[in-house]
Structures are given as C-alpha cells and as structure tokens.
Amino acid sequence: MNLDGKTALVTGAAGALGAAICERLAADGANIIALDIDQTHLEKLAETTGATPICTDLGDPRSLETVIGELAPVDILVNNAGVLSNDKLEKQSLTDWHRIHRINLDAAFLLSQNALPKMVSRGWGRVINMSSWASKCGGLTAGTAYTTSKAALTGLTFSVAREYAGKGVTANAIAPAYVMSPMVSEQLCEDQRQHLLSEIPVGRFCSPEEVAHTVAFLASPLAGFITGEVIDMNGGLQFD
Template structure:
C-alpha cells in the first residue's frame, strides 16, 4: 500500500520559502504547500501578517519578517530557514507590489522602487537559495508573474507589467542553466484574484465588469493559485521546467 509520504503529490520532508506570503496569493500558496506536508517559511515585510499566517498553519512553520529587495535581509532569511529546517527544497518568489501610475507621471524613484521589490527580489532570493537546493540534490523555483506580462496592462503601472515580463525571461533562463543541477524553474501568471487588496481597492461595479469578461464568470481564489504551485513543485511535475502557467479563468488565452 502506498503511504501518504510516497504519493507523488506529497511534499512531506520538503522545505519551502514563500515570499510575500502573509496575505493574499502568497498565503494561498504557503497554505497549499503546508497542507501537502511541507515545512514552510512564511516570509513577509509585514510582521503581523506573517505571524498570523504562521499561527493559523501551526506546526512545521516559521514566520520571517524580511524586505526581500535587500541582499542583507535575504541572506538572513535563508540562514534562519536553514537553521530551523536544515535546508531548502522549494522557493516561491511571490512578493510584489503594483501602482497604477501612467508613464508620463512616473518618477525614476517610483520605477526603481517597484523594480527592486518585484524583480530584484527574484534575483536576490533565487541566488541566495540555490546553494541549499543544490546541496539537497535539486528542487524547484516558482516565480509569480501576471496576466499583464502576456497581454499588457490597461490600467496598471507600466513598470509592473515590465517587471512581470522580465520574470518570465528570468525563469526560462534559470530553467535552462540549472537543469543539470536538478533544479526546475517555472512561472505562474494569474489573472485577477479575489484577495483582500482587490476587495479593498477595486470598486464593486468594476469587479462585476471584470467578472463579466472572464469566461468562467468569477475571480480566481487564492487556494486555486496555491494548488497549481503545489502541483508544480511536486514529483508529479518532475518533467516540467521553463514553462509559464496561465491561471485566469479564460480571460486571456494565448
């Protein structure tokens, strides 16, 4: 009889870092990995949300407050996870922000700030985590892109779309260069997800308009994003690398 630990979708014995996982999509991802048996690091710049999420998940969890656009903070984050769990098998680069500022109104400082959080963090975290993943014999890096990297943004910031497009190129190159080390790299590109931030900042009439344009008729749920990531980092997806997975209810099909 096959045990739960032997099931290809199981993540028992694996350790995962998920950045930006105190709330929203990140919380859905870290919850899905934990539910499948992984030890997880809930990393967020907001100590309250990371602590709350870790408390809800319970055992096999560590909450870490970190600014992942800082190399010093990333180094400390990795050290904490290795000290606690012995090593790292999975990295999910999820931390990010968006500001809907037209290009003609955008300052250089605004561009740099978003790029540091959305893109530089992907480089810093990936580079810092790779040695531990290699030492463990291989693993996975998943990075969160966006539907706007595929179709462009009508209302979001152009710097946000650019950062999310760059993540796709980063992922493809990482997949090619690290395959011989047993490391798989994939990206996910969510559409509009039903999170606290969306409910707080998108008026109800706008949400209704967006949902009417989505063939399945609703926004994505965070646990659906988490389920996709959990599959991609499992042994069931061991032949998948360098790919981008659209999860948008049919809003964009390419």
C-alpha cells in the first residue's frame, strides 16, 4: 500500500469523504493536492495532511480551466467531488441539471483528460471515480440529475479503463450508498434516515474511512490488475 513519491489529486477534498481520502493517502506516503471550493476547510486539511490546497469552483468551467493549466503532473486522480439533488424528473430544472453535471461529471472528464497523458508518459497511473449506488438503483432518495450524472461517471470509468489498460494506467469506480456525511446528515430528514437504516441489511451507514480505505487499495501497486471495476459499498442493499 506504499505510495511514497506518488502525487494524488483529490477533488471535493474538504468534505467528510474527501478529507478522509486525503488523510488515508497521505498516511500511505502520497503527496496530496486537495481541490475544493471551501477555502477554510482546505486550509485545515493542509495543516493535518501537508496537502497543497487549491480553492476553485468545479462548476465554473473558466476557473477549472485555469487550475488545470497550472496543475503539476499527478499519479493518482480521485474524482470525488459531487453535489446532491433530490429533485425528481418533473421538478428537475435544466439549469440545475447542467450545474450538477458540470461538477459531478464534466470536471472528472476534464481532469482525466489533463492527467492521463502524463500518467502514460511515466507508465503508471490510477484514476478513481466516486460513483454511487444511485446509478445502479435509479435513485431512491437521490434525484434524476444526480443519479444520471453518477451513471455517466461509471461510463467514463469504463471508457478510460478500456483505452488505457495497456499503458500502465487503471481506472476504477466506487459506488457507495449513504456514507455518513452532510449529504446524509443534513440533506435527508430524520424520518428518511431511520427508514434507510431499516432497509440497509448491515443496519448502519457507511463511514468515510471505509471508503477511503477502498480508494487507498485501488491506488496502490497491489491493485494493478484491477481496472474497469465498480466496487459496491452498499451494506447489502444490492448484490451482483
């Protein structure tokens, strides 16, 4: 699991899941580039992990383009940033549809497009995309735009895996369900949370640290024979 000398870029780094990923990869020896819109939490993360903080809005193409132009080469790209919407089809506005896709999907595409040629030139790289169980179940509490964006992110994972499999680069996704984060603690009401707990066979929500461990494994040299895979972390909600 040693990542000494590797550089990892983590988006959505200031959130509960992103911070756990940064902390775990840093503990395994990686140099962290932490990207998020939340400057305050980025600075705190930099203090605890030694990460290089980059504050930008992934929903702003011009801002992201500027960041991409200044990025150093990375060995590990973790496309973790995501925004949740609970709006179902008839309530989903086109404006918000585009905003959600810019953050959840377009940013991952653009960052991958920038990072992959440099990974290939060094003969080693890891792309890890944070999908969601919503993409497999059609969304229960999640809305149409979120669900669709995560399904598309899985498709991007497969496309990258196929294209770069013979070039020393792997691409995989993780599909968590209900990680204990603000998406669960703040955007779902108590009745929704209790109902979900009754439906999850293991009887609890997933922890950010559990997902971070999976990211660390997929990023490690030990996972070099795994590509084009979606790792389910749903507590038994769905088997396949």
